[in-house]
Amino acid sequence: VSVAPAPVEIAVEPVSVPVERIDTTDMLAPTPSVPYQQRPAPVIPEVEPEDDPEPDTEGEDSEEGYALPSSPEPSYSSVAAHIEETLLGLLNDLTLSEHFRPQVEDMQLRLKHGLNWYELLPILDDLAVLMLAINNGGQQEFSSYLKQLNERLESFQSHLQAASEDHAENQSSARDLNEQLREQVGGLQSSVQDASDLNSLKQVLDNRFEDLLSTMDNYQLKRDEREREVASRLQGLASRVASMEQEALGFRTNLEEQRQKALIDPLTGLPNRAAWGERLEQEMADWQREKNSLLVCILDLDHFKRINDGYGHLAGDKVLKIVAHVFKKRLRPADFLARFGGEEFVMLLPATPSGTGLTLLDELRTAVELCPFHFKGERVTITVSIGVTALRTGERSDTAIKRADQALYKAKENGRNRVEQG
Numbered sequence: 446v447s448v449a450p451a452p453v454e455i456a457v458e459p460v461s462v463p464v465e466r467i468d469t470t471d472m473l474a475p476t477p478s479v480p481y482q483q484r485p486a487p488v489i490p491e492v493e494p495e496d497d498p499e500p501d502t503e504g505e506d507s508e509e510g511y512a513l514p515s516s517p518e519p520s521y522s523s524v525a526a527h528i529e530e531t532l533l534g535l536l537n538d539l540t541l542s543e544h545f546r547p548q549v550e551d552m553q554l555r556l557k558h559g560l561n562w563y564e565l566l567p568i569l570d571d572l573a574v575l576m577l578a579i580n581n582g583g584q585q586e587f588s589s590y591l592k593q594l595n596e597r598l599e600s601f602q603s604h605l606q607a608a609s610e611d612h613a614e615n616q617s618s619a620r621d622l623n624e625q626l627r628e629q630v631g632g633l634q635s636s637v638q639d640a641s642d643l644n645s646l647k648q649v650l651d652n653r654f655e656d657l658l659s660t661m662d663n664y665q666l667k668r669d670e671r672e673r674e675v676a677s678r679l680q681g682l683a684s685r686v687a688s689m690e691q692e693a694l695g696f697r698t699n700l701e702e703q704r705q706k707a708l709i710d711p712l713t714g715l716p717n718r719a720a721w722g723e724r725l726e727q728e729m730a731d732w733q734r735e736k737n738s739l740l741v742c743i744l745d746l747d748h749f750k751r752i753n754d755g756y757g758h759l760a761g762d763k764v765l766k767i768v769a770h771v772f773k774k775r776l777r778p779a780d781f782l783a784r785f786g787g788e789e790f791v792m793l794l795p796a797t798p799s800g801t802g803l804t805l806l807d808e809l810r811t812a813v814e815l816c817p818f819h820f821k822g823e824r825v826t827i828t829v830s831i832g833v834t835a836l837r838t839g840e841r842s843d844t845a846i847k848r849a850d851q852a853l854y855k856a857k858e859n860g861r862n863r864v865e866q867g
Contacts, residue, residue, distance in 0.1 A: 511816055514759045525559065528560070529557075532552075532568070533556050536552060536572075713769035715782060715783055716781070720783055731795065738836075739794070739795050739835065740792075740799065740833055741791075741793060742791065742792040742793070742833040743831070744772070745789050746827060746828070749787070752825075764818065764827055768829070769790070772792075775809055780792065780794050780795070781795075799835050799866065803833065810831060810864055814827070814828050828861060830861045832865055834852060834867040851867050852866055
């Protein structure tokens with residue numbers, strides 16, 4: 446199935462560029478072999494550029510946001526703001542202890558005041574030293590945590606051993622009480638049989654009952670004391686367990702925050718290649734269980750090398766950020782979009798029939814083509830080629846991805862700026 450638009454005049458002078466098949470080796474993710482278990486999708490935090498507001502591509506006065514930088518090889522003054530913004534973003538994303546916060550705040554202040562070219566190297570040196578210190582500090586912190594954990598486990602084991610000894614002592618005391626009671630009851634029976642009159646019998650009974658009560662009182666006192674000791678030990682154990690759980694929760698939270706940051710492409714704010722692998726595995730499991738349709742898409746900007754070579758990498762970065770935003774705001778909540786690398790994006794459309802998916806993808810293609818990019822007042826048209834395929838019963842994800850790649854290759858061969866289905 447092909448969806449082709451009407452020809453659009455491109456202001457950039459065309460250059461013959463050989464068509465190369467995109468390598469999707471790293472995109473392949475195996476189909477899960479374990480039974481499906483429902484779990485929530487990975488939480489991918491939305492990260493938007495702070496100082497580069499997203500353009501309103503529908504407005505009549507929004508074209509200024511699509512202006513490409515005017516210097517193919519920009520001077521330092523023209524890229525300084527970009528460098529400062531990137532370094533500030535890096536500092537803001539660092540997970541810091543209070544020990545390093547003054548250093549970070551000092552660097553943030555220097556960056557906000559603006560840098561000359563000769564100030565760049567010192568702050569990069571300071572940042573490198575800080576990163577090494579944070580990494581070393583994190584390792585030391587984790588080592589300290591493991592050491593404390595080991596000490597607390599030893600204390601935990603000691604308390605359990607004491608509790609076990611108390612339990613054994615209670616059992617021994619109960620046996621001693623049983624023997625004493627039997628002995629005193631036996632003596633009571635003998636005294637009754639040996640008594641010659643009522644007065645002597647009364648005296649014997651009083652003495653024997655006094656002994657019984659004394660034995661019971663002593664046992665109860667010892668038992669109460671042991672129970673208090675056991676309760677105290679159990680309270681100590683409960684406090685230690687609660688403390689260990691709280692510390693473990695803190696480490697788990699920190700690790701999850703770092704994991705989430707590692708799943709984000711810093712330029713576009715989209716999920717990255719690692720996040721794509723996780724989501725693909727989950728969607729495959731859902732697809733195998735629900736038997737709904739699942740579309741796999743590969744989107745590649747056409748002639749993107751011309752943008753980087755002709756207008757500079759800052760212009761290329763701006764194009765990628767705007768295109769990512771154009772894609773993202775037109776997708777449905779269940780759809781998944783990731784930047785795989787370079788000018789290449791990948792997408793999953795769950796529970797989507799092929800016809801619906803082709804319509805959606807052609808809307809994305811058209812929206813990119815209509816973005817009013819311009820350079821020094823001259824229109825620069827950016828287009829995207831898209832390959833899409835539906836998963837077929839019994840096949841693995843890598844097979845479907847290869848088929849989507851072949852469809853993308855076909856779109857490139859047939860003139861680009863097209864959607865092809867494989």
